[in-house]
Amino acid sequence: VPAHPALAEQLASATDRTAYPPVLGEEQARVACAGYFRRRGMAAEPDRVVLAPGSKALLYASLLAVPGDVVVPVPSWVSYAAQVELTGKRVIGVPVPADTGGIPDPNALEDVLVREAKRGRKPGLVVLTRPDNPTGTIAPESDIRAICELAEAHDLHILSDEIYGDLVHTGQGATDYAVSPSVFLPRRTIVTTGLSKRLALGGWRIGFGLLPEPDPGDATTRSLASDLTGIASEIWSALPGPMQDVVTLAADEPPELRAHIADARRLHGSVSHAMWRVFRDTGIECREPQGGFYLYPDFEPHRERLAAASVTTSTRLAEVLLESHGIGVLPGEAFGDKDSRLTVRVATSLLYGKDREQRQAALDSADPVRLPWIEAALHRVRDELAGLCG
Ligand SMILES: Cc1ncc(COP(=O)(O)O)c(C=O)c1O
Numbered sequence: 001v002p003a004h005p006a007l008a009e010q011l012a013s014a015t016d017r018t019a020y021p022p023v024l025g026e027e028q029a030r031v032a033c034a035g036y037f038r039r040r041g042m043a044a045e046p047d048r049v050v051l052a053p054g055s056k057a058l059l060y061a062s063l064l065a066v067p068g069d070v071v072v073p074v075p076s077w078v079s080y081a082a083q084v085e086l087t088g089k090r091v092i093g094v095p096v097p098a099d100t101g102g103i104p105d106p107n108a109l110e111d112v113l114v115r116e117a118k119r120g121r122k123p124g125l126v127v128l129t130r131p132d133n134p135t136g137t138i139a140p141e142s143d144i145r146a147i148c149e150l151a152e153a154h155d156l157h158i159l160s161d162e163i164y165g166d167l168v169h170t171g172q173g174a175t176d177y178a179v180s181p182s183v184f185l186p187r188r189t190i191v192t193t194g195l196s197k198r199l200a201l202g203g204w205r206i207g208f209g210l211l212p213e214p215d216p217g218d219a220t221t222r223s224l225a226s227d228l229t230g231i232a233s234e235i236w237s238a239l240p241g242p243m244q245d246v247v248t249l250a251a252d253e254p255p256e257l258r259a260h261i262a263d264a265r266r267l268h269g270s271v272s273h274a275m276w277r278v279f280r281d282t283g284i285e286c287r288e289p290q291g292g293f294y295l296y297p298d299f300e301p302h303r304e305r306l307a308a309a310s311v312t313t314s315t316r317l318a319e320v321l322l323e324s325h326g327i328g329v330l331p332g333e334a335f336g337d338k339d340s341r342l343t344v345r346v347a348t349s350l351l352y353g354k355d356r357e358q359r360q361a362a363l364d365s366a367d368p369v370r371l372p373w374i375e376a377a378l379h380r381v382r383d384e385l386a387g388l389c390g
Contacts, residue, residue, distance in 0.1 A: 001200035001266070001352070002360050004260045010249045011204075017241030019130035024225070025051030029244045032251035033208045039253070040165070040177040041366055048211040048230055051239040051247065055163050055194040056083075061235070062190050062209075063087050065227040066157050066220055068124020071112065073104045074298070075335035075343070077133045077161070078365045092116070092123055093336055101296065102132030103139040107277075118169035124220075125157050130178040131164040131291025133334050134345035136272060138168065138178050138290040148185040157212070158182075158189040159219060164292040166198040166261055169269030178291060180327065187215040190224075195250050197292070198261050206243050208251070228272070263363050268293040272367040273350045273364075274378055282385040293349040296332070298304045299342035302389040306342065313339040326382035351377045 024030070030046040034121070037044035038116035052058045059081045063070060069090040081091045094104035094112050104112075104126065116123055126147065131138045151158050158181050165178050182189040207266045211228070212221045239247070250257060272289040278288040279297045281385045286297040299306060299317060311317050314331035321327040321344065328350065332343030351374055353359040369375060 001139065001264050001349075001363055002356055003201060004199065004257060006254070006256055007199065007201070007246055009247060010246050011242050014242035015175045017245065021238040021241050022233075023238050025049060025230050025239060026241075026244045027249075029208075029239075029248045029251070032248045034208075036251040036253065037182075037191070039212050040180060042180055042191065042210060043213065044210050048213070048225070050209045050211060050232075050233060051244065052209070053205040053236050053243070054196065055161070055192040055206065055209065057211045057232075057236055058192045058207050059083060059159065059161065060086070061228050061231040062124065062159050062192070063089070063253045064231055065224055066124045066159075068122055069116075070159075070322040071109065071123050071126040071156075072336070073102060073103055073127070073129070075101065075332060075337045076127065077129060078330075078334050080127050081336055082213055096135070097139070097143065097310055099191055100132070100137040100139045100143075100290075101135030101287070102129040103143055103147060106143055108298055109147065110150055113150060113156070117154070122154070123156060125159050126151065127159045127161065127163075128181060129161045130165060130180075133164065133292060133294050134330075134332075135287050135296040136289035136292050136294040137285075137287050144179065144181050145184055148181050148188075148269075151181075151185060151188050156188070158185060160189050162191055162193045163197050164184065165193060167265055167268055167293070168264060168291045169272070169289065182210060182212075186213040187218065187221065188212055199250060199257070200264065202247075204243060204246065206239065206247050206250075208247060213229065253332055265367075267352065267362055267368050268349070270367070270369050271374060273372060274374075275346065275348050275351075275381070278378055278382045278385065282382065282389055284385065284389065287345045293347060295346040295348065296335075296343060297346065298332075299344075299389070303390055305343060306388075311342075314341060314343050315339055317342055318344050319386070321384075325388060327381060327384055 004080035030049040033049040034044040070084045071092045074093040084091045097105040172230045191210040284297045318331040329344040333339040352362040
């Protein structure tokens with residue numbers, strides 16, 4: 001999705017901002033980001049907002065700052081487990097529920113926490129993603145509440161990755177944001193987000209987060225802001241000045257940016273749903289997408305036929321889809337699933353157009369799946385899948 005011109009202008013007008021900004025962010029930007037969080041039901045104050053070059057940096061800094069091993073859902077975004085390993089901590093993978101991804105199944109999580117406690121170990125963090133990458137689903141509020149209760153009972157902190165929070169397909173804006181665990185457990189939740197997905201500015205590297213409300217009885221959250229300041233100042237120093245201006249404008253959410261995000265939401269929703277129907281019609285299992293722009297089909301129903309073509313792993317399946325059918329996907333194994341499961345992650349945003357003009361037309365269209373290049377791409381995927389699976 002092309003950058004909105006108002007953001008491009010804001011960036012262009014700030015090139016003389018060459019001084020180092022404050023480590024955790026400038027006051028004006030932190031005030032704007034606190035407003036963004038508050039409009040989504042979170043009790044945010046500017047002094048608990050942190051800015052960074054991408055939410056990935058904030059996720060990593062949080063993993064470093066909060067002591068203890070880390071629970072990640074299986075499957076989940078590729079970087080969580082990789083980052084935990086970089087910190088030298090242990091990854092505790094817990095399967096997601098059957099219907100949605102992005103969270104550990106609450107019952108399975110409880111079993112794991114009890115088992116860990118029996119062994120004298122206490123995990124420090126659980127990572128949640130809503131809406132989710134890779135499944136494109138949104139875990140129900142009841143499960144989020146259940147995880148918050150477990151976190152409270154087991155002295156666990158929550159790292160809530162809300163980078164796709166504004167891309168709920170049925171959403172109308174701030175009020176339809178995928179509700180944050182920070183609303184239920186503000187003293188234990190770190191929220192991370194940014195402009196990479198909802199405004200499609202991944203390469204501009206703009207992330208921001210919300211730290212937990214101060215809890216005098218919790219040493220971890222008490223020192224979190226100063227611990228993050230230390231980590232940030234030793235690794236990235238600060239979010240660059242021009243980007244502080246961009247994030248201030250974006251977080252203030254003027255009507256033209258709200259409209260831009262609403263268009264993006266419609267585009268992601270309609271293409272993801274069309275692609276989901278293609279998988280479903282081909283007899284491939286797939287959770288119905290609810291947010292973001294990913295699908296996580298499971299080719300299990302076609303295992304026999306695929307095995308006859310020597311496709312028995314997600315890695316091989318991804319290779320065959322690319323090499324023989326021209327469909328680029330990532331294997332489920334990259335998201336922590338067993339390689340023997342025939343899952344892959346599909347990014348539907350790859351279908352929006354080959355150049356800026358096509359992608360802008362897709363963004364502006366009331367019915368993007370009727371655009372000739374998107375329709376043709378969906379037909380081609382349907383034919384290729386039929387060829388592979390029969
Ligand atoms: C779930 C998830 N979190 C975080 C990120 C990274 O975001 P950022 O560009 O803010 O570092 C991505 C990017 O793909 C993602 O899918």
